[in-house]
Amino acid sequence: MSSSPVRHRTVPVRVGPVTVGGDHPVVVQSMTNTDTADALRTAVQVAELARAGSEIVRITVNSEDAARAVPEIRERLDAMDLDVPLVGDFHFNGHKLLTKYPECAEALAKLRINPGNVGRGSKRDAQYQAMIETAIRFDRPVRIGVNWGSLDQELLARMMDENAQQPEPLEPQAVMEQALITSALESAAEAERIGLPHDRIILSAKVSGVQPLIRVYQDLAARCDYPLHLGLTEAGMGARGIVASTAALSVLLQQGIGDTIRISLTPEPGGDRTQEVSVAQEILQSMGLRSFLPSVVACPGCGRTSSEYFQHLAQDIQSYIRQQMPTWKQHYPGVEEMTVAVMGCVVNGPGESKHADIGISLPGTGEQPVAPVYEDGEKTVTLKGEHIAEDFQARVEAYIERRYGQAG
Ligand code: SF4
Numbered sequence: 001m002s003s004s005p006v007r008h009r010t011v012p013v014r015v016g017p018v019t020v021g022g023d024h025p026v027v028v029q030s031m032t033n034t035d036t037a038d039a040l041r042t043a044v045q046v047a048e049l050a051r052a053g054s055e056i057v058r059i060t061v062n063s064e065d066a067a068r069a070v071p072e073i074r075e076r077l078d079a080m081d082l083d084v085p086l087v088g089d090f091h092f093n094g095h096k097l098l099t100k101y102p103e104c105a106e107a108l109a110k111l112r113i114n115p116g117n118v119g120r121g122s123k124r125d126a127q128y129q130a131m132i133e134t135a136i137r138f139d140r141p142v143r144i145g146v147n148w149g150s151l152d153q154e155l156l157a158r159m160m161d162e163n164a165q166q167p168e169p170l171e172p173q174a175v176m177e178q179a180l181i182t183s184a185l186e187s188a189a190e191a192e193r194i195g196l197p198h199d200r201i202i203l204s205a206k207v208s209g210v211q212p213l214i215r216v217y218q219d220l221a222a223r224c225d226y227p228l229h230l231g232l233t234e235a236g237m238g239a240r241g242i243v244a245s246t247a248a249l250s251v252l253l254q255q256g257i258g259d260t261i262r263i264s265l266t267p268e269p270g271g272d273r274t275q276e277v278s279v280a281q282e283i284l285q286s287m288g289l290r291s292f293l294p295s296v297v298a299c300p301g302c303g304r305t306s307s308e309y310f311q312h313l314a315q316d317i318q319s320y321i322r323q324q325m326p327t328w329k330q331h332y333p334g335v336e337e338m339t340v341a342v343m344g345c346v347v348n349g350p351g352e353s354k355h356a357d358i359g360i361s362l363p364g365t366g367e368q369p370v371a372p373v374y375e376d377g378e379k380t381v382t383l384k385g386e387h388i389a390e391d392f393q394a395r396v397e398a399y400i401e402r403r404y405g406q407a408g
Contacts, residue, residue, distance in 0.1 A: 115128070
């Protein structure tokens with residue numbers, strides 16, 4: 001899109017069939033929360049996330065049972081005709097698992113290594129090297145993902161000492177942020193020294209505060225051309241998690257920083273894991289960076305429309321669109337750019353409906369019980385009676401067929 005921010009220049013990195021970085025669109029990714037050792041449940045959840053729009057899915061590989069299950073998860077996804085790339089998340093024992101189960105490495109499209117959780121003291125370098133060598137052997141990219149909750153303590157201690165010697169020492173928070181960036185960059189340089197090509201590395205440096213996250217990524221972007229994986233770690237639940245993630249990522253994306261995003265929401269008990277995918281898509285779509293599904297513009301409602309009728313209609317249209325999108329994507333290219341307006345009364349209803357591709361202005365309290373529909377800015381029909389919702393849905397379907405179908 002012409003009005004999109006200029007992207008920070010990064011090197012494209014292939015992750016299975018998906019490319020992250022360069023001029024490629026910002027990629028949406030997510031992570032499962034099933035026990036990876038349960039191959040069936042994990043494959044089912046990966047499939048749900050992929051169908052919801054996650055273009056890369058990460059699974060934890062935390063035990064021998066999990067490592068053994070990875071090839072089966074891949075096979076199950078292939079059998080479902082889903083080529084979504086799988087990323088293995090390794091901590092503490094990754095070097096052992098990848099050495100003992102090479103078929104696990106082969107089934108993964110990318111390895112995620114956290115330099116803070118690779119090992120301590122003299123063992124650290126050898127264990128890190130073993131993981132990088134596995135990536136080289138299978139020609140897999142690596143995300144070097146540092147996290148302030150598991151920052152390399154030896155590096156942090158060293159940088160704190162160095163800082164203390166300075167004539168004007170930085171605040172501990174600033175040193176911690178610098179240590180995160182240093183950990184990511186030094187680990188990437190080390191991986192390249194071991195032999196991993198430059199274009200097989202993605203970096204992330206996650207923290208749970210909005211302002212520190214913005215500072216860390218701005219600095220990281222200024223200092224390297226590796227693609228950056230953005231995410232606010234431990235974002236939290238519900239509105240808090242969504243708002244904090246959106247605030248942090250929007251600022252960075254607007255500055256052209258970020259090549260792939262993951263929203264780390266804590267689901268409500270029994271909640272839907274795919275919510276993190278919808279939120280990631282909504283962020284990118286709201287910012288005009290990508291289009292995933294038609295946008296529903298709805299007014300908030302006020303005293304002029306005291307019934308819940310229009311809220312139901314807006315909700316029904318929204319869920320209908322989400323449900324239909326996998327099929328529409330196949331048959332109606334471009335439909336994801338469409339806007340549908342559902343408005344509560346005549347104050348802004350006709351105006352907003354005219355700006356949308358298709359829109360309806362419902363009758364407010366005391367208004368005549370009729371609902372004009374606008375298509376491409378022109379009033380095409382006035383709906384009335386008991387079945388306004390069904391009639392409008394049918395108009396939306398006909399509009400899509402006409403405008404985005406083969407005939408269109
Ligand atoms: S369009 Fe009408 S009902 Fe909706 S917020 Fe505006 S005045 Fe209220």
